[in-house]
Amino acid sequence: MSKSFSGGIHPAYNKAMTAEIPIADMPLPDKVRLPLSQHIGAPCKPLVAKGDTVAMGQKIADSDSFVSAPIHASVAGEVVLVDDQAIEIKTDKEKSRFSGAAQSYNNQGELRQIIREAGIVGLGGATFPTHVKVTPPEGVTIHTFMINGAECEPFLTTDHRVMLEQGQEMIAGSKLLMEACGAEKTIIGIEKNKPDAIEHMSKLIADEPAFAVTGVQVKYPQGWEKQLIKSLVGQEVPDKGLPLDLGIVMNNVATAVAVHRAVEYGEPLLNRVVTVSGSGINKPQNVRAPLGTSVADLVEFCGGLKPEAAKIIDGGPMMGRALSTLDTPITKGTSGILVFNRDEVHLFSEDPCIRCASCVDACPSRLLPNYLALYVKREMLDEAEEINLMSCIECGCCSYVCPSKIPLVHYFQRGKQEINARNRNQ
């Protein structure tokens, strides 16, 4: 029996552009803009005011809510703007040195608190606060911790590079996360198109009986949490449920590294590795960029845009968000900045659905995208909900395979918003 999930697609992966190049450390930009909401959950409230001088790594915004993560100054300098969206800091390059000390803890609760105070969230792009993820509710026992190294989005190679360059830190972080959630073992899942990462990880865990590395089928969306769990242990996380329901907690590669650094050096989340790639960028590579760096500065560091550059994507090409301007900050969830040339840009136009069922066959959630789109278009929200619109993960497989080029995901996002709005008003 194949453990892998049904459906999925095989787009052109385009990872070779950046997979072999070591991560480059970007110099500090002149200014950073740190949004108050870089995570799923309650937005933070500023702890600083305009004109304040902040140190690198100083907490500058936080929230009382459990599901939230504080924001830290990624540079030292002067606060030049505070509004309800973001805090901007003018960099003082001389003083921008982080100093911290190893953190000690006596129990799970204190370890989770260290993770929280470091502002760590899921760095795969989902940005769910990590301390919440490793805190199972009363009565739930976690037996397995998993590291998501699938990195199934085309173009992106950040996790790949981090595994190769910071594998030891990732293992150390995994042990901490395992401890924080109470798991007994760790499974590292990596797509088979990264044989060097699988080999490297296998070597690193040779003397670690609690660890296992598993190569998984190269298929998008293999890196979606629930799909990867299915591939690794053959079980399906309940619809609308969480991995917790199976006694599993999963985190991304870079998240584990961040946890290690928070405990080992007392270092909060100050930067992240971003894949800068695509045909419209002069020097594709992975860059370790301070949070709050503008896409413009990042692009500049990568040799600038080619004249034909027409589309900028924050994230991967399947689930990322198109940016209208380069004046957008890198946040905790920015896994990639992709630049596409004009001839690679698909403009919005759709042919009639020919009911070919390609979308049905490609859907990893086993939905009927053609009917969902029909219902959303006709404002038949009850019918759409009945055939599980809310279970759509917006992975984009259906839109990708559609011969009629129907922007199915776009309709689903709209339908979900309308259903949520309706439920709020009831």
Place this chain on the structure above:
Amino acid sequence: MTDKFVVGPSPHVLGPKTVKSVMWEVVIALAPVSIAGILLFGLDALLVLVTATVTAMILEALVLHRNLKPASILGDGSAAVSGLILGLILPPSTPLWMVVIAAAVGILLGKHAFGGLGNNIFNPALVARAFVFMSWPVAMTTWHGPLSLSDWTTRVSVDVASSASPLGGAQHGLMEMFLGQTAGSIGETSALAILLGAIFLIVRGHIDWRAPLGYVGSAAVVAAIYSFLGGDFALTTIAWQLMAGGLLFAAVFMITDMVTSPVTKTGRLLFGIGCGLITMVIRLYLSAPEGVTYGILFMNAMVPLIDRYTVPKVFGEVKSR
């Protein structure tokens, strides 16, 4: 920064498949049966195929674009598919004016009266065949056997053509039927050519095995039971039933029609089984010589219902106890 970039919904990369590529690949899949039909039945067959295809394409261009520019006529290829399939399921001796009427009924009534591409409930080619079959039953059930190559250009009119088809009682060896050397509709006689098209469609991912297998499988089961009850059970009888008439052609090219078949996996299987059962019941127990047309048209009408009752369980859905 004043740069303005293109925005749009994710995903930002799309697959290579388009409606056009799908349709023209179906035309390619129809090439073996078309060539076999033309080789077997001569100039008649060629003229019927060309007339049906061109009529369908021209009418679709007029409906959609109100002009006859080459790009309008080529269109997305869907009219060519419907027209060519229609031609292939007609007897080679069909008068060309009848072919024109058939194509018009298929495209205008079968397809565009319902809203055009993607919206038709019934397979346009089958609507057309049902119409001409009821209007001119004699012409539609008069087939002639294959011509020798020296007679290739001989036109065979309906009045002269009178060879019985296998379903009409003609005796043929299985190998003759496999190669298509029997009387029958242009594209329906050669199992070999049909299978070549099927392989292409499956390899290219345009058809799913479920509907054809359900269709051929259920027809085989009915044939087996029937022959068993009749006291002459033999595997050759079953093979004969499967290769006779339009069953195999329909299994590959008609019940797999995307627009008029279910989208769910279970639904495709049920649809095939339903088509097979009705086809065989009509064949064996009713007076009509061939049940393929009505079997599929009936099941076409069931498609929305089938889809509705075969919605798959979503990923992680807790099985109801």
